[in-house]
Amino acid sequence: MDPGLTRGLAALVWAEQHGGGQDTKEQAAHIRELLADLAEQQDRSTRISQIRAEIRSLNLQLASVQARLKRLGGPGMATAVIRTWAKQQGVPVSVGGTLRPEVIDAFELRLGAQAQQHKKTITIARLQTQITTLLLKRTAARARLERARDDTPPASVIRTWAKRQGLDVPDNGLLSQRIVDAFKAHHRPTHTVRQAG
Incomplete structure (x- = not known):
């Protein structure tokens, strides 16, 4: 550690504990506040860096899943096929949007040996679910980043x-x-x- 910093910290402790007068103690209290401010700024900077790294990672994952979905021909009718099947089987399913993983699992399980014929449909539906999850995580991370950037x-x-x-x-x-x-x-x-x- 820098000797000047070590000496300064020792002087701060001395001033707080044995300082000559009220002015010295007030200066020590002010320095302590400034050090606390620096520590908070450092913590905030670290949080911002971690959140940015998380967003970069989510963007990479999202790009990978979206590329995989595109190679399979895009969403197409995959969700419609599974949604129609679920309605016919009495499996609770939403009218639109991303299918819940449990619905996709039920579709795959109930098809048994025929599931292989619908492998592409199942894969596309799972990829769409992954995309939705990643988008939600990225949105949450961006909100955390905005809060961390708050200039308060x-x-x-x-x-x-x-x-x-x-x-x-x-x-x-x-x-x-x-x-x-x-x-x-x-x-x-x-x-x-x-x-x-």
Whole structure:
């Protein structure tokens, strides 16, 4: 570890425990808040990287499954065949959309030896189910990425600002949305409009 950093951390601990006066302890508390902010930013950056990697992986899987489906000739009538069979057999099935895996399994199981004749239909239906699942996972990952990218600063920054504004905030734990909104409103950039002429 960098000797300067080690010395600085030792000084921080000293200031918190034995510091000369109130100013020293306040400086130590401020430094501690800044370090906590950096740690939160690092965690957020790591989360964003992990989510991006997950989305890339899902995109690759999706492309692979879609290519496989295309090689088989596309969705065609596969779901219609299985859906019609399910209705005739009294197996609960949706009117449209992706077939549930249980319906495809039932179709394959009940056909027994004839299942081989419908192998392509079964494979296409399973691929469509995989595509739907991957799309749902990708949508969820994109939503998590947007939340992780949220530009709301760490709670410690908002807490410090709120205390300086004389607002009543807890020393730790969640901040109320009212406080977060007040912080954002206070720090929202103001744009001045120039008059023409």
